[in-house]
Amino acid sequence: MPEFVRTHCRICTNQCGIAVQVEDKAIGRIKGDFDHPLSKGYTCPKGRALGRLHHHPDAIETPLMRRGDRLEPAGWDDCIDDLAARLRRVMEEHGPNAVAFYFGSGLGMDAAGYRMGEAFYNALGTPPKFSPLTIDGTAKVLVSSLVGGFPGLSGKTDNDNVDMLLYVGVNPMVSHGHNTGMFNPAGPIRSVASRGEVWTIDPLRTETAGFSTRHLQPWPGKDYAVLGWLVREVIDGGPLTPAQPVQGLDSLRSALDGYDRATASRVSGVSEDDLDDLLAAVRRHGGVTVETGTGVTMAESANITQWFAWLLNILTGRMNRKGGVWFHPGFLMQFDGFELPLMNNPFTPGAPTMPHASGLIGDWPCAALPGEIEAGNIRALVNLGGSLVRSFPDANRLVPALRKLDTFVSFEILRNETTALSSHVLPTKDQLERPDISFWDTLSGSLSMLYSPAVVEPMGQRRSAWWIISRLMQRMDLPVPDGLPPSDLDPGADDAMLARQMAAARCTFEELRDAGTVSRPLEFPGKWVDDHIERIGGWFLAPDALLQSWREMRARDRDAVMPPLSFIPRRQRRKLNASLSFLGSPADIILNPQDAARNGVDHGAPVRVSTPRGAIVLTACVDEAIRPGVASIPHGHEIANVNLLTSVESVDALTGMVRYSGIPISIGPISIGPISIGPISIEPVAAESAAEPTAAVEACR
Secondary structure (H helix, E strand, C coil): CCEEEEEECCCCCCCCEEEEEEECCEEEEEEECCCCCCCCCCCCCCHHHHHHHHCCCCECCCCEEEECCEEEECCHHHHHHHHHHHHHHHHHHHCHHHEEEEECHHHHCCHHHHHHHHHHHHHCCCCCEECCHHHHCHHHHHHHHHHHCCCCCCEEECCCCCCEEEEECCCCCCCCCCCCCCCCCHHHHHHHHHHCEEEEECCECCHHHHCCCEEECCCCCCHHHHHHHHHHHHHHHCCCCCCCCEECHHHHHHHCCCCCHHHHHHHHCCCHHHHHHHHHHHHHCCCCEEEECHHHHCCCCHHHHHHHHHHHHHHCCCECCCCCEEECCCCCCCHHHCCCCCCCCCEECCCCCCCCCCEECCECCHHHHHHHHHCCCCCEEEEECCCHHHHCCCHHHHHHHHHCCCEEEEEECECCHHHHCCCEEEEECCCCCCCEECCCHHHCCCCEEEEECCCCCCCCCCECHHHHHHHHHHHCCCCCCCCCCCCCCCCCHHHHHHHHCCCCCCCCHHHHHHHCEEECCCCCCCHHHHHHHHHCCCEECCCHHHHHHHHHHHHHHHHCCCCCCEEEEECCCCCECCECHHHCCCCEEEECHHHHHHCCCCCCCEEEEEECCEEEEEEEEECCCECCCEEEEECCCCCCCHHHCCCCCCECCCCCCECCCCEECEEEECCCCCEEECCEEECCCCHHHCCCHHHHHHHCC
């Protein structure tokens, strides 16, 4: 008889409660857990697809090792021995810094595996490190450091009380687990709109814009002009009511001098009447709460836009106050339990081949990886669960570089383009095969911790990531953390590794395991936040690095001319970045009818999209939901990899963040038939199989 096992989805950091049907070791139906105290039965299509992910035909069940030109099955001992010998040889011949690490999202959702990966990295003396930080989120860390004096200030909207909410480049109806921490997002957004106002700034009329009071459509990456003008107006005419001390107000006001409504309208592409209406709404509600997303952080102007968003929250009294932004005090590490240090210098040395770009809190720019390999600086790469080919910029340059590595090991559960380039592939337990805790606790929408039991036995020879890494460290004669269980096959071994992560948590591991979910009352406003800001002398409104960036941006804007067509990134409801393609979200491009007609493109037809770096083929979705001059392309599709359009040369100097938005493109219709573009062969979608207009638009909204 089938049974339902209660656990949590770990597709994103929201971690909704789910009930998984199990029969004869197979995953059947997955539904929301209506008894879960936080998600209360809500799930999205991604979470309900975990069974299909587990039983995917491309699942990897045994270690793979390259022999000649082929990846062939190998036993764990043989594979780890060979890998250890090759990594030791690289270190002996070129030094430990010749071994680089990528901390991908795959092991990023594996608490014990991620921590053991960090132990491995530290045992080598902190060699080059890459992570998704420089793919989608550096601006948030930068601004929290420079303005708030601490990179761990992770702000959340007080959805229960906010009355004036401004979404900028974020679509929580789809991405409600990416720092947003919102279950069933339609409900909270509707509630805010009913008691107040929700405004969305985005070139595309997204699903969230459809629930909003008003929607403004700026040029890509130019939303900072709207926010900068609002900041100046707030300083000059209110509501200037900061809840904490501030410093640098005069310098900030001077930097914004002359940035009038006409300038903001010209730069942003938003009408002066719309700007007036937005300012009136802010003053009507006595302030504004601003929330941003990857539509901001992937743009060239990311740092400026994120800075202005924080300034609006600070100056209108919404930081750490009811109806504004609350800061997560942490469940595993309790930020409210000690005096936060002043950490307002997040810049660290970057890659030697990219001297013009800083590292950020120890991370090197992902854009630097191909150059470092080509220069011979990096000879081996440890990929902890990342789809590099679909995630890193400039796949045209990345793929040939990866082929040059002496050793390239990937921890992965599915075959993909990245595993095909690897010398060793190590299959780890997937999320239904291992117990876990909600490791990225500060990204959740509550002060809580979740325990997820294993649902099924591991397929084939899959093993726990922590065991694989510790075994590899032993074979390399590296120091291994004390007290590890001898094997992940021992009863309770995975739980013991999770218990190690909770030594300083707000509850014991035993309490969590027995309850499944443990929540603690949230102090809001948080005294620990006010104490920190008072201790450092107030919010730093005008950091030198951001002031200089702003001066440079204003100078460029004086003569800037928008290109005929630029693309912006997009997440899809039935896809998560580089995974879950089998759910059927189309590799499409949303075009305004004017742009489609100008370029001879018909709805549903294949279209060639190119930049000086390369080209891909997408299916045209012609819709007035996007403003003229802008196209929307989802990321993470293997048949149409948007990273064939991006360039490692276009990198933010402050953070190393690559530019993924506002990139000029050329488009045109193509003939049906296979084409080869860059290092990847692409099979275009036939016109007759393209999505109907309604379905295509729904897939992206």
